[in-house]
Amino acid sequence: MPAITSLIDTHGNLAFLSLFFAFAIGHAIADFALQGSFLSQAKNRGADLSDFFGSNAPKGVWLYALTAHCLIHAGAVWIISGSVILGALEFLLHWVIDLMKGEDRISFAVDQALHYLCKALYVVLLLFCCS
Secondary structure, three states, X not given: OOOHHHHEOOOOOEHHHHHXXXXXXXXXXXXXXXXXXXXXXXXXXXXXXXXXXXXXXXXXXXXXXXXXXXXXXXHHHHHHHOOHHHHHHXXXXXXXXXXXXXXXXXXXXXHXXXXXXXXXXXXHHHHHHOX
């Protein structure tokens, strides 16, 4: 377990709270502000995309949309953490979680809870494994 001084950041705040807050802000920006109507709908495999493409929606567009959405999240985690490994982990986990939500295997509330649980995991990894 790290010394208590390593749990305090340069501003005197608890480092885990600061990191989690940063990840939460990044998540809110990526999942709401940067996810427009197109990505929100197109990332779901069975979505009706006629509003965007008429009757001629490209096949497999959901795969590209879901991947693009998850790359935005991966970028936020990478920028906040400085770890490309955590960014890649976020990409993978976010992809699986959103796929499950898009296929109605989990609810919106469970989707969001899992995303924030991932952020808490990243904080633990950063503070206890990398200090």
